[in-house]
Amino acid sequence: GESVGLHLPTLSVQEGDNSIINCAYSNSASDYFIWYKQESGKGPQFIIDIRSNMDKRQGQRVTVLLNKTVKHLSLQIAATQPGDSAVYFCAEAQAGTALIFGKGTTLSVSS
Amino acid sequence: EAGVTQSPTHLIKTRGQQATLRCSPISGHTSVYWYQQALGLGLQFLLWYDEGEERNRGNFPPRFSGRQFPNYSSELNVNALELEDSALYLCASGRTGNYGYTFGSGTRLTVV
Numbered sequence: 001g002e003s004v005g006l007h008l009p010t011l012s013v014q015e016g017d018n019s020i021i022n023c024a025y026s027n028s029a030s031d032y033f034i035w036y037k038q039e040s041g042k043g044p045q046f047i048i049d050i051r052s053n054m055d056k057r058q059g060q061r062v063t064v065l066l067n068k069t070v071k072h073l074s075l076q077i078a079a080t081q082p083g084d085s086a087v088y089f090c091a092e093a094q095a096g097t098a099l100i101f102g103k104g105t106t107l108s109v110s111s
Numbered sequence: 112e113a114g115v116t117q118s119p120t121h122l123i124k125t126r127g128q129q130a131t132l133r134c135s136p137i138s139g140h141t142s143v144y145w146y147q148q149a150l151g152l153g154l155q156f157l158l159w160y161d162e163g164e165e166r167n168r169g170n171f172p173p174r175f176s177g178r179q180f181p182n183y184s185s186e187l188n189v190n191a192l193e194l195e196d197s198a199l200y201l202c203a204s205g206r207t208g209n210y211g212y213t214f215g216s217g218t219r220l221t222v223v
Binding site for chain 2: 032034036041042043044045046049089091093096097098099100101102103104
């Protein structure tokens with residue numbers, strides 16, 4: 001079946017920099033997208049979501065951008081902190097289905 | 112509010128045996144989702160239960176099964192365990208139609 005993928009398996013940034021994590025999806029019928037953060041030894045934690053009728057949504061220090069034309073999703077983290085170090089997953093769903101996750105990008109923040 | 116709880120935290124089984132994993136959702140959540148997270152493979156969708164019924168199933172063999180109880184808790188059963196079943200099994204809960212799942216910390220299953 002179709003799945004969600006990520007462009008880069010790892011991303012290393014300096015504390016205070018802005019981070020951008022990218023995701024490509026293939027199911028044009030998906031109408032809901034989520035970013036999750038998973039720290040070592042823990043389950044994934046919800047960060048931010050966006051519906052297909054939007055192209056941008058902002059949260060606290062995070063912004064999700066959706067480009068349906070090229071089926072691309074990105075997560076921007078402002079002023080990245082060491083506590084942001086984790087694996088980040090994007091996930092997609094359409095009505096009546098469960099979330100389908102990508103493989104994840106490991107974000108490493110050095111101080 | 113108590114989060115999603117999974118038990119046991121760790122489970123070691125021998126190839127060919129059966130494993131039973133348990134999940135208690137957040138109070139008020141009627142949907143339970145099971146995912147397998149093998150090393151380097153991300154989260155693979157296994158099963159979705161809502162209101163006691165199986166709503167959706169991922170691309171896994173029939174030896175992966177489960178159920179949801181009247182109190183919305185759920186169990187995942189894996190029969191005839193194989194070495195490649197070794198993984199972290201994550202349970203998530205949510206309200207029907209809401210995709211903001213809350214995940215538990217998982218059960219680490221090791222098959223030897």
